[in-house]
Amino acid sequence: xxxxxxxxxxxxxxxxxxxxxxxxxxxxxxxxxxxxxxxxxxxxxxxxxxxxxxxxxxxxxxxxxxxxxxxxxxxxxxxxxxxxxxxxxxxxxxxxxxxxxxxxxxxxxxxxxxxx
Amino acid sequence: xxxxxxxxxxxxxxxxxxxxxxxxxxxxxxxxxxxxxxxxxxxxxxxxxxxxxxxxxxxxxxxxxxxxxxxxxxxxxxxxxxxxxxxxxxxxxxxxxxxxxxxxxxxxxxxxxxxxxxxxxxxxxxxxxxxxxxxxxxxxxxxxxxxxxxxxxxxxxxxxxxxxxxxxxxxxxxxxxxxxxxxxxxxxxxxxxxxxxxxxxxxxxxxxxxxxxxxxxxxxxxxxxxxxxxxxxxxxxxxxxxxxxxxxxxxxxx
Numbered sequence: 001x002x003x004x005x006x007x008x009x010x011x012x013x014x015x016x017x018x019x020x021x022x023x024x025x026x027x028x029x030x031x032x033x034x035x036x037x038x039x040x041x042x043x044x045x046x047x048x049x050x051x052x053x054x055x056x057x058x059x060x061x062x063x064x065x066x067x068x069x070x071x072x073x074x075x076x077x078x079x080x081x082x083x084x085x086x087x088x089x090x091x092x093x094x095x096x097x098x099x100x101x102x103x104x105x106x107x108x109x110x111x112x113x114x115x116x
Numbered sequence: 117x118x119x120x121x122x123x124x125x126x127x128x129x130x131x132x133x134x135x136x137x138x139x140x141x142x143x144x145x146x147x148x149x150x151x152x153x154x155x156x157x158x159x160x161x162x163x164x165x166x167x168x169x170x171x172x173x174x175x176x177x178x179x180x181x182x183x184x185x186x187x188x189x190x191x192x193x194x195x196x197x198x199x200x201x202x203x204x205x206x207x208x209x210x211x212x213x214x215x216x217x218x219x220x221x222x223x224x225x226x227x228x229x230x231x232x233x234x235x236x237x238x239x240x241x242x243x244x245x246x247x248x249x250x251x252x253x254x255x256x257x258x259x260x261x262x263x264x265x266x267x268x269x270x271x272x273x274x275x276x277x278x279x280x281x282x283x284x285x286x287x288x289x290x291x292x293x294x295x296x297x298x299x300x301x302x303x304x305x306x307x308x309x310x311x312x313x314x315x316x317x318x319x320x321x322x323x324x325x326x327x328x329x330x331x332x333x334x335x336x337x338x339x340x341x342x343x344x345x346x347x348x349x350x351x352x353x354x355x356x357x358x359x360x361x362x363x364x365x366x367x368x369x370x
Contacts (some may be wrong), residue, residue: 065164091162093136094161095163095165109258
């Protein structure tokens with residue numbers, strides 16, 4: 001129902017695809033996020049860069065679960081970095097942190113993904 | 117583009133007030149008259165990641181003429197009188213002033229041959245949406261988002277469920293008619309909501325998508341927390357509890 005208010009730009013780093021998130025992530029971001037994901041190509045891990053995130057509601061969290069399912073289907077790992085303390089707590093509250101590896105920096109995430 | 121390790125998160129946390137505060141386990145602070153408090157206290161929340169069955173996204177939508185009600189007013193009413201719109205025989209026990217992020221509501225649901233006791237926590241709420249998340253033992257692991265938005269000349273009201281059955285028994289129950297029952301439940305709820313705003317008989321559109329066909333067999337142990345099994349045991353134990361209560365009262369009177 002909502003319109004997209006975020007951008008998702010993809011960079012290739014070794015065998016990982018880094019998705020730079022800017023703006024508000026809501027249910028309206030689904031098409032843009034999934035298009036970005038599809039453009040990552042043949043990778044072993046998807047790393048979400050939340051450094052530019054300005055807002056996320058429960059619809060946004062739902063999108064991440066859907067993305068996780070797609071990544072698992074392709075045997076890809078899903079990792080994240082750049083989360084503020086607030087969003088780290090939301091990942092913990094919603095228990096997304098049990099399936100999405102959370103890291104402080106991009107280098108940490110790349111190393112964990114074995115793509116550094 | 118971004119990506120430097122020197123960058124700091126820019127999120128201003130303008131959504132901070134909309135989210136529930138971090139809790140590791142649920143706590144029911146008070147039990148309203150008539151409510152059964154089972155299967156909620158001390159339980160962890162569960163997202164679809166922790167569930168067992170196939171993952172489904174179910175969307176129920178009803179459109180109201182925008183002159184009837186604005187999205188913000190509709191959501192305010194829905195939050196305040198949440199349980200009032202449920203089909204007859206099902207009860208939600210929450211604060212009379214309306215549910216707020218972090219609030220835990222007790223649910224007593226009418227199931228075939230069983231009064232199922234479980235609960236939900238308000239995970240997120242803003243002016244145009246709110247989301248409930250389920251605890252361990254609930255029929256499904258996941259969340260339900262209720263939202264309203266203006267589209268052309270209509271106020272579009274939506275309930276969206278992202279879920280996996282919590283355990284193998286609930287998965288079987290969903291396959292054996294539970295999905296249909298749930299579809300009816302939310303269609304009736306949206307119908308009741310539409311009727312409240314002067315639009316009885318409004319058509320409710322249902323869209324069901326299987327997000328993940330794989331079952332998570334490693335989660336079969338979730339059955340230990342099953343609210344169905346524990347509610348059934350609680351019901352069967354009722355005569356024993358009644359006899360104990362009577363004996364206790366007689367001893368006290370003597």
